Amino acid sequence: MRLSISATAALTGWALLQTVLGYPGMKATMDELLNLKAKDCCKSDELLGDLVWLGKQQYSHVGRDIAKILGGDLSGESHEYYSRHLPPLGSRGCARDTCCVWQYIAYDMERLFRSRDGTCTDAARAAIRLAFHDAAGWSKYTGRHGGADGSIVLCPEELLREPNRGLEEIVQQTRYWYDKYRYYGISMADLIQLGANVATVICPLGPRIRTFVGRCDHPYPSRDGLLPSPLDDAHNLIELFRQKTIEPHGLAALLGAHSTSKQRYFNRARSGLPQDSTPGVWDVLYYYETLHGAPKNKVFSLPSDLILSEDHRIFPQFKAFAGPGGQEYWNYAETFPPQTTLLTRWWCCRKQDYAREYVRVSLLGVYNINNLTDCSKVLPPAILHWD
Numbered sequence: 001m002r003l004s005i006s007a008t009a010a011l012t013g014w015a016l017l018q019t020v021l022g023y024p025g026m027k028a029t030m031d032e033l034l035n036l037k038a039k040d041c042c043k044s045d046e047l048l049g050d051l052v053w054l055g056k057q058q059y060s061h062v063g064r065d066i067a068k069i070l071g072g073d074l075s076g077e078s079h080e081y082y083s084r085h086l087p088p089l090g091s092r093g094c095a096r097d098t099c100c101v102w103q104y105i106a107y108d109m110e111r112l113f114r115s116r117d118g119t120c121t122d123a124a125r126a127a128i129r130l131a132f133h134d135a136a137g138w139s140k141y142t143g144r145h146g147g148a149d150g151s152i153v154l155c156p157e158e159l160l161r162e163p164n165r166g167l168e169e170i171v172q173q174t175r176y177w178y179d180k181y182r183y184y185g186i187s188m189a190d191l192i193q194l195g196a197n198v199a200t201v202i203c204p205l206g207p208r209i210r211t212f213v214g215r216c217d218h219p220y221p222s223r224d225g226l227l228p229s230p231l232d233d234a235h236n237l238i239e240l241f242r243q244k245t246i247e248p249h250g251l252a253a254l255l256g257a258h259s260t261s262k263q264r265y266f267n268r269a270r271s272g273l274p275q276d277s278t279p280g281v282w283d284v285l286y287y288y289e290t291l292h293g294a295p296k297n298k299v300f301s302l303p304s305d306l307i308l309s310e311d312h313r314i315f316p317q318f319k320a321f322a323g324p325g326g327q328e329y330w331n332y333a334e335t336f337p338p339q340t341t342l343l344t345r346w347w348c349c350r351k352q353d354y355a356r357e358y359v360r361v362s363l364l365g366v367y368n369i370n371n372l373t374d375c376s377k378v379l380p381p382a383i384l385h386w387d
């Protein structure tokens, strides 16, 4: 009996949706329904840092935006650009605009991260991994210790840890940039996170992730054992990310960064092999090839990616990202393409998942979120089409 009641309810809901869709004027209602569905599936929506204890009325403009992004009510992508002439570095005009020096740094990064054929370089993938490893040295139980605080570069002992192998070159490069621009008042923590966001958008199809500056540096090593191991099981990995306020849906979205990665040290015999066939492009092929397999001599899937993709909390997201409309769902598009089925839309909850989850990552362990400045305008334009 109970079964038949829920079946009837499901059918009624389905019929209601079909009716709503039949009337273009009711698009808002459809959006509301999608949002409602989004709220009850395994999304990360916890507040972070000082936003937790500040009252909403105390939020700055940036604090309000970040709270909305974390709650899933605002996109984590930006379409803002510098609208005026960039003042010379070192001038009073540049000193007056917090983002000015960051524009110069972004130009330097762009040169290193874009290859001649327009795809992103090894330095770009390394910068994305570096920023994740700096921020992920935090959990709800470490309090104010660790997180996106620059310690991965500032504390040489972090670099000696096994999970950070392979980051030596990008750490050296980041130190070089820091030494070049430190006199303009930048922090290492911001520099590392800007590096990831510039690198991501340089990869064709990569999102323009909203970029905030003003983090504080902490020259103390983060606690060991907070970074994920490729040999761990799905349960432990999901728990590890939950302790960073990242739910399985968010983890599935973030793992897509492996769309652009290459492993060098995990399996030395197959060093240099990427995790999908197109490592220079920020596409959803990674999801498809992790689920369905890829040419063995060209792609190496990490055991953690394989095991997570099969977990019942992660699999539906992998399938949705790999399927029709997956690129838009994972990334950058304002709307689903017309051919996307109703079922995919229903299942897919919210859009632009990677950017939203990465904004969260970039703020782990940051306790002055309300005072940050939005410098997204310094990012290079996104490359929205790629064959």
Ligand code: HEM
Pocket: 122, 125, 126, 128, 129, 132, 165, 166, 228, 229, 230, 231, 237, 254, 255, 257, 258, 260, 261, 262, 263, 264, 265, 266, 267, 302, 304
């Ligand atoms: C379960 C979680 C994760 C595990 C176990 C994991 C593990 C790994 C491993 C073993 C490598 C190869 C390192 C090497 O041998 O050179 C790698 C590379 C990489 N990872 Fe992850 N990762 C995880 C999540 C993430 C996340 C969330 C991001 C970004 C948001 C990320 C970004 C990258 C990037 C960009 C690379 C490529 C680095 C390069 O090519 O130099 N990973 N990861």
